[in-house]
Amino acid sequence: MARRKVASIAEFSLIRAIARRFAGRAPSLIKGIGDDAAVIEANESVWWCVTTDLLAEGVHFDLKTADPRTIGYRAAMANLSDIAAMGAVPCYLLMTLAIPRRFTSTSIFAIYEGLMEACRLHHVALIGGDTSASRAGLFLGITLIGTTAAGRALFRHGAVVGDHIYVTGTLGDSLAGFKLLSERRSPRSTNRRSLSPPAADRRILIERHLRPSARVKEGQWLNREQLASAAIDLSDGLSGDLRHICEASGVGAEIDGGALPISPSCQAYAESRRLSPVGLAVEGGEDYELLFTVPPRMRATIERQARARGFRITRIGTVRHRRFGIQLKDADGIMRPMPITSYEHFFA
Amino acid sequence: MARRKVASIAEFSLIRAIARRFAGRAPSLIKGIGDDAAVIEANESVWWCVTTDLLAEGVHFDLKTADPRTIGYRAAMANLSDIAAMGAVPCYLLMTLAIPRRFTSTSIFAIYEGLMEACRLHHVALIGGDTSASRAGLFLGITLIGTTAAGRALFRHGAVVGDHIYVTGTLGDSLAGFKLLSERRSPRSTNRRSLSPPAADRRILIERHLRPSARVKEGQWLNREQLASAAIDLSDGLSGDLRHICEASGVGAEIDGGALPISPSCQAYAESRRLSPVGLAVEGGEDYELLFTVPPRMRATIERQARARGFRITRIGTVRHRRFGIQLKDADGIMRPMPITSYEHFFA
Numbered sequence: 001m002a003r004r005k006v007a008s009i010a011e012f013s014l015i016r017a018i019a020r021r022f023a024g025r026a027p028s029l030i031k032g033i034g035d036d037a038a039v040i041e042a043n044e045s046v047w048w049c050v051t052t053d054l055l056a057e058g059v060h061f062d063l064k065t066a067d068p069r070t071i072g073y074r075a076a077m078a079n080l081s082d083i084a085a086m087g088a089v090p091c092y093l094l095m096t097l098a099i100p101r102r103f104t105s106t107s108i109f110a111i112y113e114g115l116m117e118a119c120r121l122h123h124v125a126l127i128g129g130d131t132s133a134s135r136a137g138l139f140l141g142i143t144l145i146g147t148t149a150a151g152r153a154l155f156r157h158g159a160v161v162g163d164h165i166y167v168t169g170t171l172g173d174s175l176a177g178f179k180l181l182s183e184r185r186s187p188r189s190t191n192r193r194s195l196s197p198p199a200a201d202r203r204i205l206i207e208r209h210l211r212p213s214a215r216v217k218e219g220q221w222l223n224r225e226q227l228a229s230a231a232i233d234l235s236d237g238l239s240g241d242l243r244h245i246c247e248a249s250g251v252g253a254e255i256d257g258g259a260l261p262i263s264p265s266c267q268a269y270a271e272s273r274r275l276s277p278v279g280l281a282v283e284g285g286e287d288y289e290l291l292f293t294v295p296p297r298m299r300a301t302i303e304r305q306a307r308a309r310g311f312r313i314t315r316i317g318t319v320r321h322r323r324f325g326i327q328l329k330d331a332d333g334i335m336r337p338m339p340i341t342s343y344e345h346f347f348a
Numbered sequence: 349m350a351r352r353k354v355a356s357i358a359e360f361s362l363i364r365a366i367a368r369r370f371a372g373r374a375p376s377l378i379k380g381i382g383d384d385a386a387v388i389e390a391n392e393s394v395w396w397c398v399t400t401d402l403l404a405e406g407v408h409f410d411l412k413t414a415d416p417r418t419i420g421y422r423a424a425m426a427n428l429s430d431i432a433a434m435g436a437v438p439c440y441l442l443m444t445l446a447i448p449r450r451f452t453s454t455s456i457f458a459i460y461e462g463l464m465e466a467c468r469l470h471h472v473a474l475i476g477g478d479t480s481a482s483r484a485g486l487f488l489g490i491t492l493i494g495t496t497a498a499g500r501a502l503f504r505h506g507a508v509v510g511d512h513i514y515v516t517g518t519l520g521d522s523l524a525g526f527k528l529l530s531e532r533r534s535p536r537s538t539n540r541r542s543l544s545p546p547a548a549d550r551r552i553l554i555e556r557h558l559r560p561s562a563r564v565k566e567g568q569w570l571n572r573e574q575l576a577s578a579a580i581d582l583s584d585g586l587s588g589d590l591r592h593i594c595e596a597s598g599v600g601a602e603i604d605g606g607a608l609p610i611s612p613s614c615q616a617y618a619e620s621r622r623l624s625p626v627g628l629a630v631e632g633g634e635d636y637e638l639l640f641t642v643p644p645r646m647r648a649t650i651e652r653q654a655r656a657r658g659f660r661i662t663r664i665g666t667v668r669h670r671r672f673g674i675q676l677k678d679a680d681g682i683m684r685p686m687p688i689t690s691y692e693h694f695f696a
Contacts, residue, residue, distance in 0.1 A: 095367075130400070
């Protein structure tokens with residue numbers, strides 16, 4: 001999960017550019033490569049959203065910090081979050097497993113249990129997949145299919161200059177939780193533990209890392225009420241995912257560092273480690289919150305509706321012209337380019 | 349690709365049983381876990397077939413015997429074959445890649461090129477996927493979506509006692525080709541090469557292994573004309589895949605070893621290695637031919653239509669009562685239980 005070097009990020013951009021070169025077209029294809037899910041017209045009134053993910057041991061998860069049940073749960077949530085970002089209703093899941101010989105059937109059962117726990121929360125049915133051997137680590141291939149009313153989905157490409165930028169929930173908790181889990185395993189842990197935030201905060205942060213919640217209801221609300229001009233889920237971190245929205249929409253963005261929603265637990269963790277909570281919020285991935293843009297005329301409506309529904313949303317900035325780039329305003333009002341870090345799910 | 353021990357096969361059956369335990373239901377789900385693809389009702393007139401596969405380096409492919417372009421091509425074909433076995437029209441493909449650091453972008457480009465070569469043959473559009481790092485080998489996650497007329501798909505479960513059993517094409521070529529490729533790398537290869545079948549046969553067999561053809565047109569024909577009572581594609585080998593049909597249909601089967609379609613090249617290879625060509629045909633996987641059952645009243649029709657369309661099909665046996673088990677009749681008319689081998693895509 002360590003930040004990848006910029007060279008590596010560029011390399012991944014290259015690979016994604018290769019995939020886009022081969023992107024296909026078809027009459028019923030609404031959106032192909034380049035969003036949280038592909039969108040296909042199923043019939044006159046229904047669109048299907050299809051997302052797929054490959055989760056690799058030692059990259060997306062580590063068996064030293066997460067048990068098999070947690071791995072299954074998080075794999076499902078990561079994909080549920082992609083469907084949430086489209087504003088769709090998740091329906092069907094397929095999972096393929098490549099299993100190393102060291103795995104017992106009890107562990108495999110636990111992976112499925114975790115997966116299904118997440119699926120049941122959102123009434124998703126497991127409908128397919130397969131298992132094979134792996135000579136290397138454990139790999140999970142997830143495909144999730146959701147539906148939305150035809151003509152209505154949240155894309156990355158609709159943000160317009162002047163739109164407000166919002167996020168759901170709080171940011172940076174997952175990274176803080178991951179750091180706490182990693183510290184437990186490091187030889188310096190005893191020393192660090194004495195500086196730790198209170199046990200309750202530690203539990204909250206670790207829970208947020210191991211058992212994230214996809215914002216499925218929030219996504220459906222934004223989509224149904226047509227409140228958002230663009231949306232994405234925060235898997236790569238605010239810095240990386242905001243960049244995706246800006247690139248797809250051809251815009252820039254100004255983020256107010258002081259406005260970022262940071263939980264008291266994350267604040268306590270940052271203080272205990274002398275880290276910047278804004279840094280955690282900007283760079284931390286896998287929060288699985290939604291980042292979305294809202295036309296100015298909808299601002300009052302969205303805030304009223306969010307309150308009525310008990311959804312936590314926070315306005316964190318404004319969509320700017322492309323030339324503006326992506327800038328982060330600090331507490332002193334000084335504007336700096338947003339750091340180009342993208343959480344590449346790489347363990348240190 | 350060596351045959352896995354029976355214990356390991358039992359282990360995989362257990363894992364598949366675990367997956368089935370968690371199999372879900374939904375109003376528009378026609379067929380979940382347990383066929384070549386899941387089938388969902390898209391609307392009153394269209395069903396969707398969704399299949400997904402995870403291909404692992406060292407298990408499903410070996411970079412020593414297959415270049416990146418071939419790996420992409422075969423990955424697409426394996427999934428096209430699953431859609432062919434449902435009698436559906438393949439439409440959309442998503443690919444996720446987990447890439448080790450040693451890979452260059454040229455290799456990645458070649459994987460996509462191979463994938464797209466197979467996709468273009470069947471007018472399939474690449475619509476999604478993603479890439480991530482891998483600490484272990486190269487992994488490819490493929491999801492393929494096809495469509496079929498509502499109410500019409502080829503399942504594994506429709507075989508009835510008395511039905512004829514057919515296959516398309518020839519069997520065992522892929523295994524012979526794989527063995528030839530493996531011999532090239534073994535220290536005893538010079539010795540073996542002197543015994544080799546003619547170069548033309550070697551080329552044919554290696555080509556059949558590296559560049560298989562999914563029987564997409566044949567599957568659509570069987571489905572459209574409602575000629576088959578059950579179908580599956582031969583990825584695990586005749587022994588393993590016939591067992592899947594028998595289990596799903598609650599029947600047994602009698603296979604006439606002398607009737608198995610074996611190509612002259614495979615015959616020449618078997619003779620040069622003193623192997624049983626029937627053994628290669630029964631145990632060899634990844635031929636990607638279709639295995640299907642046909643009600644007796646359709647026999648004349650199917651054979652006439654196949655001739656007219658230039659499809660090679662061969663009657664290889666009869667569906668029997670479950671109590672009969674699965675038996676293979678040899679050249680002397682002696683019946684023996686079909687060996688329980690399943691090609692688990694394991695390299696020796």
